[in-house]
Amino acid sequence: MSKYTRRTVTSWIAGGTIAAAAMCAFVPSVSAQENWDEVVAAAKKEGKVVFYNNLQPNGIEPLLQKFREEYPEIQTEMIRLGSNPLIERFATEFNANRHLADVLITFPDERIYEGVKAGWAAQWSPPEAKNFAPELIEDNTLFTLQQAREALIWNKNLVPAGEEPKEWTDLFDPKWKGKVGMNPPWRSISIQQIVAYWEDKLNLGDTAQKLKDNDVRFFEGSGGIIQAVIRGDVQLAELTDLPLNPLLEDGAPVGFVYPESGTTLSSNKAFVAAKAPHPNAAKVFVNWLMTAKGQEYLQQYAGLSATRNDAPPLTQLPATKDLKNAVDGETVLNPERQAKMVDHWRTTFGVK
Known part of the structure; x- marks a missing residue:
């Protein structure tokens, strides 16, 4: 199902040409400016990631435990709210220049897209991005992980x-x-x-x-x-x-x-905060959520259909298609x- 809405098409035209926007979907999985091994090493030194989310409450800790098992050097701290208060909280903190969150996952509305324009989200390309349909990655800032x-x-x-x-x-x-x-x-x-x-x-x-x-x-x-x-x-x-x-x-x-x-x-989308206090740990965490194992755990513990190309179906519910x-x-x-x-x-x- 295409998610190229009026909003995204308009933003493409405003930014130049649709052809230029389409090229953005094929940015290499690791940019020339960033060596992924160096990002991981820096993330381990930062030692923490703060995760704002609206995932299923009883599934968050098991999910984070799986992440910590793979990256024991990176501790996790999370805030869970409904999508509306979660967006309001991030916006309030951003406007007050209080940058506490590293990663945010929520069901977005217009405030998220306006926030991205205002500088909420870092622009980067996760190594795992190649395993997702181009329309699930918006300007290398918003990443659709589940539906x-x-x-x-x-x-x-x-x-x-x-x-x-x-x-x-x-x-x-x-x-x-x-x-x-x-x-x-x-x-x-x-x-x-x-x-x-x-x-x-x-x-x-x-x-x-x-x-x-x-x-x-x-x-x-x-x-x-x-x-x-x-x-x-x-x-x-x-x-x-x-x-x-x-x-x-x-x-x-x-x-x-x-x-x-x-x-x-509804698409559950993630972004790394542009002013994240732990920017490298944030990237490692989001990229891990996009791996085959991360998507499996998201589906298992958060209960939603994962979006990675090779993600297995849910066990009890029909596929969206x-x-x-x-x-x-x-x-x-x-x-x-x-x-x-x-x-x-x-x-x-x-x-x-």
Whole structure:
């Protein structure tokens, strides 16, 4: 699926020519200015990497442990937040000239792209970049490592066979009143994208009011959502599928469906901070995440479909290419729509 959106095409034209931009995708894997062995040696001397992320909470430490096993000289420190507060935090720190993060991974919105223009991200070429499709690497600053999809899930012990939800409209069905859960849109960009898809592409109307009328319950993050379903706090929910695969592997009583009316796809992207306090360790860490082993561990512990050319499929979930009408979420949400949506949902639910 191409992710060359209006934004990226416009930025290419503004920078010169599309042909020039296309050439950027074929930068050698290690630049002439940088010897990778020297980068690794410098990273070991720095001895630390600070990692801002929105990965599955219980998978972050096992992932970092695998990195430390390969690079025991580099210790790890991490901050995990939802995509929206994570971007806000990085922006606030950058604007205050407080450069604390080395690496950031999140689902981006327009603020990330504007931030890259403003100097948030280092431009460099990881040795492992050759193993990724060119469209997954943007101007050698943003690297798409994984992809998430929006799904409906339910508790198989509470929802009778034959009554499982099949479409997004089930979230608004009065028979599920008080039994529906979701992540609030003001917390997550991926949720904002699926709401825009519901309202603008599927013409489902004011979904905030419909869900309020159906006594929707909000939980923090995908991990909170799926645990609420497993506990029986709610019976069905909208979910960004990042925690789903590992829990299905563990035998969790959870059913799932990607509605045939379509769903949105979110790309988890990484960048090395341009003013990282540990710039070499940051590069080593991001490059490790792009290796075959790093991608395997990301998929195993973070639960999302990895993007490396030779990455194996998830064990329990279909590949993105096998989903009907999987739409790049960035194409359905612009800054104006985003701000209007968040304000409307906060107002509808009385959240300041």
